[in-house]
Amino acid sequence: MPLRQALGAPAEPIVKVGDEVGRGQKIGEANGFVSVPVHASIGGKVTAVSRFPHPLGGEQDAIVIEGEGDDSWHESVQPRENVEALSGDDIKNIVREAGLVGLGGAAFPTHVKLSPPESKPIDTAILNGAECEPWLTADHRLMNERPEGILRGLELITRALGCERGIVGIESNKLDAVESMRRALSPGSNIKVVALQVKYPQGAEKQLISAILGRRVPAGGLPMDVGVVVQNVGTSLAVYDACRHGRPLVERVVTITGTPLSRPTNFAARIGTLLSGLVDEAGGLDGDTAKVVSGGPMMGITQFTLDVPVIKGMSGVLFLGPDEIDVLPPEPCIRCGHCVHACPMKLLPTTIEKLVMAERIDQAVATGLNDCMECGSCAYVCPSRRRLVHYFKFGKYLAYQRKKAALEKSEREKGKGA
Amino acid sequence: MQDRLIISASPHIREDVSVKRVMYGVVIALAPAIIGSVYFYGARALLLTLLAIVAALVTEAAIQRARGVPVTIADGSALVTGILLAFNLPAGVPWWIPVAGSIFAIAIGKQVFGGLGYNPLNPALLGRAFLLASWPVHMTTTWLPARGGSLSGIAMRGVDAVTQATPLAVLRQVSDIIGDPSSTTHQVVQAREVLAELGSADSIANLFIGRVGGCIGETSVLLLLVGAAYLMFKHYIEWRIPSTYIATVAILTWIFGGPSGFFTGNAVFHILAGGLILGAFYMATDMVTSPVTPRGMIIFGVGCGVLTSIIRLIGGYPEGVSYSILLMNVATPLIDRHTRPKVFGEVKKRG
DSSP, X not given: OBSXXXXXXXXXXOOOTTOEEOBTOEEEEOOSSSOOOEEOSSOEEEEEXXXXXXXXXXXXXXXXXXXXXXOOBOTTOOOOSOGGGOOHHHHHHHHHHTTOBOTTTTOOBHHHHTOOOTTSOOOXXXXXXXXXXXXXXXXXXXXXXXXXXXXXXXXXHXXXXXXXXXXXXXXXXXXXXXXXXXXXXXXXXXXXXXXXXXXXXXXXXXXXXXXXXXXOOOTTOXXXXXXXXXXXXXXXXXXXXXXXXXXXXXXXXXXXXXXXXXXXXXXXXXXXXXXXXXXXXXXXXXXXXXXXXXXXXTTOXXXXXXXXXXXXXXXXXXXXXXXXXXXXXXXXXXXXOHHHHHOTTOOOHHHHHHHHHTTOHHHHHHTTGGGOOOOOHHHHHOTTOOOHHHHHHHHHHHHHHHHHHHHHHHHHHHHHXX | OGGGOOOOOSOOOOOSOOHHHHHHHHHHHHHHHHHHHHHHHOHHHHHHHHHHHHHHHHHHHHHHHHHTSOOOGGGSHHHHHHHHHHHTSBTTSOTHHHHHHHHHHHHTTTGGGTSTTTOSSOHHHHHHHHXXXXXXXXXHHOOOOOTTSOSSSSOOTTOHHHHHSOHHHHHHHHHHHHHOTTSOHHHHHHHHHHHHHHTSHHHHHHHHHTOSOSBTTTSXXXXXXXXXXXXXXXXXXXXXXXXXXXXXXXXXXXXXXXXXXXXXXXXXXXXXXXXXXXXXXXXTTOTTTSOSSHHHHHHHHHHHHHHHHHHHHHSSSSXXXXXXHHHHHXXXXXXXXXXXXXXXXXXXSOO
C-alpha cells in the first residue's frame, strides 16, 4: 500500500509493524489539504513500513500488509441509509475521509476538486466517460455494469458543488454504454448523457468541456474558470460507494491488456495488489514483452518491474510486444507540420522542442510549453519519430527548477535586506 | 523478461509513418511525370534525370562521409532533389548540366546547412538558379519540341517567335510587341493573332496534356495532377500552399495579364503554362522550406503567387516560379514566427 497515491503530499503512516488492521481501516493520514488518507485494502498484519518500487517511478514509502484470511470490512465502514439527507459539506468530508482521488489517471484529490473557491461558481458537473486513451476499457465496463451507482454519484457531486446540472460525456464508439447509462436515468433528472465524437484526446478535460459545452478553458486556467468540474465515471461511482456504503477507496477497476497477455481482463483490483499477481490472473504472458506501461499507450509510464502495486490512479496496464514498440532512432525534423496540425492545444511542438533542446526555456514557456498536456498526439504523428513529449517533460522540469531557484534567490535577498 | 523491459517517455505507440515513406511517396507521385517526360522528349529526358539522381546521391554520401555523420542516402530525400532538379531543366541540355546542378543543390543547398531538415532553401530550386546564372544559354535555348506537338503548343508558320520558344516565352514576346509603341501595325496585328491562338482550346489542351516545350518534368499538367492527388490522399502535402499559390496567380494574371486592359488576362493559360503546377504541388510544398503554421502556409502560397505573377507579367524572365518559391523560402522563418496559432483557450491579452 504505497502512501503516495495521488498528486499532492504522500500520507503519513499511522500503523506500525505488527499491528492488526481490518479491510477499510485507515492506515495513512492525509498530510495537508491537497492530500488524501490511505486505507487497508485487505485485513491482516502489517509486516513492513518501508520503501518499495512505485509505478510513478523510483521507490516510495509503503505499508506492507499480509492477509490472514479475514476479509470482512473494518468496523469503521458503516453504510448510510439516508444518503439524500447529506449536505454538500457532509459529502466533501466523506469523500475526503474515504481517500478519493480522480480515477481517470491523474489522481487529483477529489475533495479538492469539489471545493472550488467561492469566486468560481460552478454550474455544470461533467462525468468523463470518454475513456482517456486507446486500449483502456475500465470506464466502459463500469458504465455497462454499474450505471446506477455512477449516476447516483453524479447527483452527490452536483449537490456538493451546488450546481444545477450534470452531464455524462461518452464517446460514440461505446453506444452500449450510452444506452446503459440512459436507461439508468431517473425521470425528471437534471442529468444528461451525451454521445461524443470519437477522437483522441476527447477525454482530456479541456477538450471534453469544449466538445460538450463549447466553452474554452483559458490557457493556464482550470475548468472551474468556466464554471465546470470534470470527474471520471469511476470517481463518481466511488463517491457513491463512499457515501452510501461508507467504503473508503480500497479497490478500483484496472484494465490489464496488450497482445502478450493470454487473457486481457478488466479487474476490480484491490489497491496495493502487485502487477505480477494481476498478470497471473490474466493468464500470464504468452509472448515476449518489451514494455510494460502503467496507463495508456499515449501517456502511460513505463515500468521496470512487475513488483509494483496497483495505486488509486492506475487505470490500466498495457503490455507491448517487441514488434509493437518503436526502437528506431529519431531522424531530423523535416518541418512537415504534422505535429502542429495534431496538437489539440494548438501549440507548435516542433518549435518548442527545438527551444527546449537549446535550453532556451524562457522562450519555450513563452511559446506555450506549460500549456502542453503531454497527450502524445504530436509524437504519434511525427514521421521523424522525434521524442517530442520527452523534451516537453524535460523542459517543464527545467522551467520548474529555474522558477524554484529564482524564488529561493529572491527570498534569500529579502532575508538579507531585513 | 524483467531485465529486458524498455523504459522510455510516452507515447508508446506511433503512427506508421517515416521520413523515408514520405520521400518515397513523393517519388511515386513523380513517377507518372517521369514516364511522361520520356514519352514527350525521348530517352534523353530519362538519362538526364538519372544523371541528376546519381549525382545527388553520390554528393550526399561523399559529404556525409567527409563530415563523419551517418550516410542517409536511403532516406529518399536526395533522390527527390535529383528528380526535381532534372524536372527543372530543358530536355536538350548537355549531360553535365544535371550533374553540376545536383552537386551544387546537395552540397551548397543542403549539406552546408547540416543536411536534411536544416536547409533554408529548396535545394533543387537553388541548383536550378545556380545553373541558370552560370550557363544561361544552355538553360534557355535548348528546348525540345514535345512529341505530337510543337515547342509553343500552337501551330502558326511564318512567325519566328512561335517556332522558337516555349508558351510563356511566346506570350512574353507578343506582349512586348503589343506594348511597344514602336511596333508596326502589322507586327501588332500578327502578335494579337498569336495571342489569340495561345488562348485557343487547342493550345490549352496541349498545355494540359503536355504537348509543348518546356522543362523535362513541368509540362504535363495532367500527369503532375495525378501525382499531386496521390500526395494529397496520403496527406504528404496539404491543400493550403498549392491552392492559394495557384489561385493568386489566376486572379492576378486575370486582372493584370491582358493586353486590352484590366480583367482580360487568360488565367487558365497562366495556370497550365510553365512550371506553376510542378512548383505549387511539388516544390512550394517542400516541408523543410515552407511554414509549419496553417496561416503561415496561406501567406506563403499567396506570396509565391504574387511574386510569380509579377515576374511573369513585368519581370525580366518569362517564368518566375523558381525564384518566387526561393524568395518565399527565405521569408519562411519570419512567417512562422508571426503566425503562431492562438493556444487553445489563449486570452487576447495577458494581464
